[in-house]
Amino acid sequence: MKRWNILVVQLIKHSFEIPPLEELALESNGKPFFTSTSHGLQLENQKTLWEIYIRTGLPLPEGPILDAGAGDGILFAIAPHMVFSRQDIGRRTIVGVDIDKNKVWKARQVANTVSENYRQKTGLSLVYQVQDPQDLAEMDTKNLIFYGQKANMPKFAMVWSNSMFHWIKEPRQKYAALEKFYSVMKEGGVLCISMSSGGTARDFRAAYINVFKGLGFYDIHANEQGFRVQDFEDDPIGSRPLDEIVNMIESNGFQVVSSVTLQESIAYNDPREYSKAVETYGQDAFLRSVPHYGKERKAHIWKEIEKEFIRIIGKGKWKEGQPWEYSQFNNYIVAVRKKSKMPPKKISHYDLTSILNEQFIALGYNKILIGDDYEIMVHLEGNEKEIEKESTVVDVQGILREVFTYAAKYRAQNGQIPCIVKYEKLDRMCLELEISVKTNKDLPITGIIKKNFLDLLNEQGVVIEHKRIDSEITSVYKFKIPL
Numbered sequence: 001m002k003r004w005n006i007l008v009v010q011l012i013k014h015s016f017e018i019p020p021l022e023e024l025a026l027e028s029n030g031k032p033f034f035t036s037t038s039h040g041l042q043l044e045n046q047k048t049l050w051e052i053y054i055r056t057g058l059p060l061p062e063g064p065i066l067d068a069g070a071g072d073g074i075l076f077a078i079a080p081h082m083v084f085s086r087q088d089i090g091r092r093t094i095v096g097v098d099i100d101k102n103k104v105w106k107a108r109q110v111a112n113t114v115s116e117n118y119r120q121k122t123g124l125s126l127v128y129q130v131q132d133p134q135d136l137a138e139m140d141t142k143n144l145i146f147y148g149q150k151a152n153m154p155k156f157a158m159v160w161s162n163s164m165f166h167w168i169k170e171p172r173q174k175y176a177a178l179e180k181f182y183s184v185m186k187e188g189g190v191l192c193i194s195m196s197s198g199g200t201a202r203d204f205r206a207a208y209i210n211v212f213k214g215l216g217f218y219d220i221h222a223n224e225q226g227f228r229v230q231d232f233e234d235d236p237i238g239s240r241p242l243d244e245i246v247n248m249i250e251s252n253g254f255q256v257v258s259s260v261t262l263q264e265s266i267a268y269n270d271p272r273e274y275s276k277a278v279e280t281y282g283q284d285a286f287l288r289s290v291p292h293y294g295k296e297r298k299a300h301i302w303k304e305i306e307k308e309f310i311r312i313i314g315k316g317k318w319k320e321g322q323p324w325e326y327s328q329f330n331n332y333i334v335a336v337r338k339k340s341k342m343p344p345k346k347i348s349h350y351d352l353t354s355i356l357n358e359q360f361i362a363l364g365y366n367k368i369l370i371g372d373d374y375e376i377m378v379h380l381e382g383n384e385k386e387i388e389k390e391s392t393v394v395d396v397q398g399i400l401r402e403v404f405t406y407a408a409k410y411r412a413q414n415g416q417i418p419c420i421v422k423y424e425k426l427d428r429m430c431l432e433l434e435i436s437v438k439t440n441k442d443l444p445i446t447g448i449i450k451k452n453f454l455d456l457l458n459e460q461g462v463v464i465e466h467k468r469i470d471s472e473i474t475s476v477y478k479f480k481i482p483l
Ligand SMILES: C[S@@+](CC[C@H](N)C(=O)[O-])C[C@H]1O[C@@H](n2cnc3c(N)ncnc32)[C@H](O)[C@@H]1O
Pocket: 042, 043, 046, 068, 069, 070, 071, 072, 073, 074, 097, 098, 099, 100, 103, 134, 135, 136, 137, 161, 162, 163, 164, 167, 168, 281
């Protein structure tokens, strides 16, 4: 029997294909702009964010796309296979904005190469532009600036921001960036953000702290160089939990339509490859507290951090010569820009950080979230901490699939049905899923779950209870699942 560990989250399945990074965009000397080592994780984040956007079913108004924190311009290379593979989206202008001048330079090369290749292959042109370096939290919302020349800021149909938002460390700056996004977007425009929710570069951070401690920066409140201890203790990465980010986005004139935290992993042949990837994107943030150090001294510190990192992971499962798997948690959020920033009518939010919610997405429920406008309301309530590291042989996904298939069918006949799924660890041996479905007729469990699946659940020791709460015509199905 298949053992299904409910807590090991798989990467979300993508409904489109992108050629290998190494073949995607080549420099004139044939070298790839991107490799799976340097940009593999970002590519996964990009694809997942796109998949989550597609599944919301949200239309995109006319207008260009702003790639906020465009980095090396990977979106330009994948857009023909991902964004523009959908007819309803069409080939739109994509404008990249990034704070880092080296990234701007590389993104411009990628933009030129990709659009030229596209033109040669298809005869069609792509319009890609990269603004001069710009901090998104301080963005000029009236003008775009290309090579020092101002151009009118268009109204964007989509602001796309992959793996950038955690690099804006200060919450106040995060708010400022969201305000800018709001003011450069059209009403009904779509905001897609992926960002770290925690765990990013965990072992690497531990190494960084040890190295900086070794340098004596932790010992006194203001050391002889005048640096404050907290400058070094702070996490260089501004990861935030999902609900906090959702609140931030909603208080800036957006309605969040989908939000989820997923665990993502990538295997490196050697952990030093990962350290190289962190160097590409994170060195500035990690070495923010020593801006006065020269290039050589920075390179030396980086080597020290890498050595310490290897030492730390060597104390765990990893052995020299073996591949190493890195994993982190990412928030994915899709929101719609509202007409005004007036306080919204109260919409409740359900923290979709839970593993169970990943199952909802896996089941193809586009609109997993809330709100009067959406067809199925799913409330998810539970304490994910409590069920962390638990596993079960029971196909929980199967249970959810059956119940939701039923609910969706029922909705088609009767309008909206809220589903409430509560999960709770009753004791060390048992997980309880309680699923309430509002209907106007009572159905026994056999009415919603196929007989052969029920038999299987019985065989697996799942205890099922069903009751009807008459006044509300709510059917409650309880599944006690052995762990
Ligand atoms: C991990 S990279 C992601 C790049 C790209 N979106 C991708 O998916 O490959 C993060 C990028 O955010 C940029 N960035 C960080 N803070 C920024 C800010 N305040 N304004 C604009 N860009 C910023 C960095 O320079 C970096 O290129």
